[in-house]
Amino acid sequence: xxxxxxxxDSIIILKDLxxxxxxxxxxxxxxLNLLEIEDIISLxxxxxxxxxxYKTKSDRLIKKIQRIIKEIKIKQKHDFRTWxxxxxxxxxxAIDKKEISEYTRLDFExxxxxxxxxxxxxxxxxxxxxxxxxxDIDKSINIPRKHTPRSSIPEGSVxxxxxxxGIYNINSPGGWNIIGKTPLKLFDKxxxxxxxxxxxxxxxxxxxxKGDFKNY
Amino acid sequence: MKNTIEIxxxxxxxxxxxxxxxxxxKYGVPKSGPMDEYSHILTNWLLDKEIISELLEITYYGPKIxxxxxxxxxxxxxxxxxxxxxxxxxxxxxxxxKSGDILDIKKCIDxxxxxxxxxxxxKLKNTFNSKSTYDKIQIGGLHGKKLLxxxxxxxxxxxxNKSKKIPSSFVRSNNQNIIIRVIKGIHYYKVDNFNNENKIxxxxxxxxxxxxxxxxxxKIKLNDYSEIESTVVTKGSIQIPKDGNPIILMSxxxxxxxxxxxxxxxxxxxxxxxxxxxxxxxKFKFISLKESNKLIEYxxxxxxxxxxxxxxx
Numbered sequence: 001x002x003x004x005x006x007x008x009d010s011i012i013i014l015k016d017l018x019x020x021x022x023x024x025x026x027x028x029x030x031x032l033n034l035l036e037i038e039d040i041i042s043l044x045x046x047x048x049x050x051x052x053x054y055k056t057k058s059d060r061l062i063k064k065i066q067r068i069i070k071e072i073k074i075k076q077k078h079d080f081r082t083w084x085x086x087x088x089x090x091x092x093x094a095i096d097k098k099e100i101s102e103y104t105r106l107d108f109e110x111x112x113x114x115x116x117x118x119x120x121x122x123x124x125x126x127x128x129x130x131x132x133x134x135x136d137i138d139k140s141i142n143i144p145r146k147h148t149p150r151s152s153i154p155e156g157s158v159x160x161x162x163x164x165x166g167i168y169n170i171n172s173p174g175g176w177n178i179i180g181k182t183p184l185k186l187f188d189k190x191x192x193x194x195x196x197x198x199x200x201x202x203x204x205x206x207x208x209x210k211g212d213f214k215n216y
Numbered sequence: 217m218k219n220t221i222e223i224x225x226x227x228x229x230x231x232x233x234x235x236x237x238x239x240x241x242k243y244g245v246p247k248s249g250p251m252d253e254y255s256h257i258l259t260n261w262l263l264d265k266e267i268i269s270e271l272l273e274i275t276y277y278g279p280k281i282x283x284x285x286x287x288x289x290x291x292x293x294x295x296x297x298x299x300x301x302x303x304x305x306x307x308x309x310x311x312x313x314k315s316g317d318i319l320d321i322k323k324c325i326d327x328x329x330x331x332x333x334x335x336x337x338x339k340l341k342n343t344f345n346s347k348s349t350y351d352k353i354q355i356g357g358l359h360g361k362k363l364l365x366x367x368x369x370x371x372x373x374x375x376x377n378k379s380k381k382i383p384s385s386f387v388r389s390n391n392q393n394i395i396i397r398v399i400k401g402i403h404y405y406k407v408d409n410f411n412n413e414n415k416i417x418x419x420x421x422x423x424x425x426x427x428x429x430x431x432x433x434x435k436i437k438l439n440d441y442s443e444i445e446s447t448v449v450t451k452g453s454i455q456i457p458k459d460g461n462p463i464i465l466m467s468x469x470x471x472x473x474x475x476x477x478x479x480x481x482x483x484x485x486x487x488x489x490x491x492x493x494x495x496x497x498x499k500f501k502f503i504s505l506k507e508s509n510k511l512i513e514y515x516x517x518x519x520x521x522x523x524x525x526x527x528x529x
Contacts, residue, residue, distance in 0.1 A: 005402070006505055007401065007402050007447070007448070007453075007477065007480060008399050008401070008450075008452060008453065008479070008480025008481075008482070008505075008508075009399060009480065009482055009483050009505060009508040009509060009512065010450055010451075010452070010480070010483060011448055011449075011450055011453075011480070013402070013447065013448060026242075038238040038239070038247070039238060039239060039240075039241040039242065039247070039450075039471070040242060041241055041242050041448045041471045041472060042242065043445070043446050043447070043448065043472055044445065044446070045445060046445070046447065046448070047448075048447065048448020048449075048471075048472070049448075050241070050448065050450045052528070053483050053509070053512050054512060054516055054527040054528040055528045057509050058505065058509075124446065124472065125242065125243060125244060126241065126242065126243065126244035126470070126471040126472055127244055127470050127471065127472060127473075128244050128352075128470070129243060129244040129245045129352070129353050130243060130244055131244055162443075170352070170353050172352065187243075189343065189344075189353055189354075189355055190343075192344065193243060194240075194243050194245065194344075195243055
């Protein structure tokens, strides 16, 4: 049985979910269109359900969701898509190139190959609008977040921190180490939903040259 | 002639906010909406509007506005001096205005924000189901930003409703000793130095904004600084970053966070908290989830019995 706990008076958390179970389960709960629920946020191993406490209470909602998920069968196979994302590692975009090389004691060419050679799961979408948390990256290129976050990171920047790589899809402050840039605009505020990529989808980066940017 | 209002002076930060942007936090888009939902709801009540309808949220010092149609207006939230043509008017009641009137909203006196509504609907497009302004990605409002001088907002569905006044039992006093009730959070067990909560004072840092209130004056230490898994947070969640100064997430809160969650401000105290002025002191008082739920029910009954207003609508 999935453990569900309250967090304050307006959130319940479905805990200890296995790999990508959160993505499938959150979509199923969403489809029920429960009016008391405001937001369903799916993380790597948990789901947070934010609700309106004037409409229901956490114990009631926990019971309701327990009952619902008992009836949900989670297929092992699911239609996750694979996205090929172009990335340019030119030094104009890879603004933390030097620091990453120094920290990992690898030359940038090697870092690049390690970053390119894996397919990544989309683990979480969010924190910032459209920010994609992808993982896991090769252990040899793990690097901590910067001590002082940059006040502005350009849209499209691809960065690494810890065992994850991420895509900044809006201009924003941030503490990750910038390794390159994609010309794609993955977050479009004029569309609903604003992003086509789902949690659980796979991302493969392929390298492009700076001159190719105009083709996207 | 179209029914508009025109911004003659923009004030410090006035933005359009409603309570309609739900369901988009999974893409990282915050709910936004009024910081002080209590005052927002009561302002809409004064105008017989749905509690989630859009209003102007006015921060610290207000705008000067020319009104180009006959309507009713209402203001509620912080106490502030409001001048309609050369006469001072009261907040907390609906007031008739005529086309050509000039409304001048001065400084917020005892709190941070005051809400201004009209008995008409703003003719603005929705982004992610809402008119709420979120300037980080420039959505909502008139142009995705705070209102600026010379901006014009058009109104439709102009109605006439009877004059109303907020009963005194709904008027909050923003006094000096503010106690914020908190439910202990899922990482509270990590907290090392919080044994006597009624002796610990926090101050609201002037460095706070619509995303979060930063607390200073007392640093919370943890007995374990190992990385935790990201967890879902919402308005009222209290996070403890490495420097120990708590952050209470507010309307433009991110959807998840990697800092330990110390607690969650109980729903009925979040609005009051949003109005605590920079450098004013607050204390936390722990209550159980059950007690918090009782407060929510009490508030719901009070709104229903005294104002005939359903907070669950």
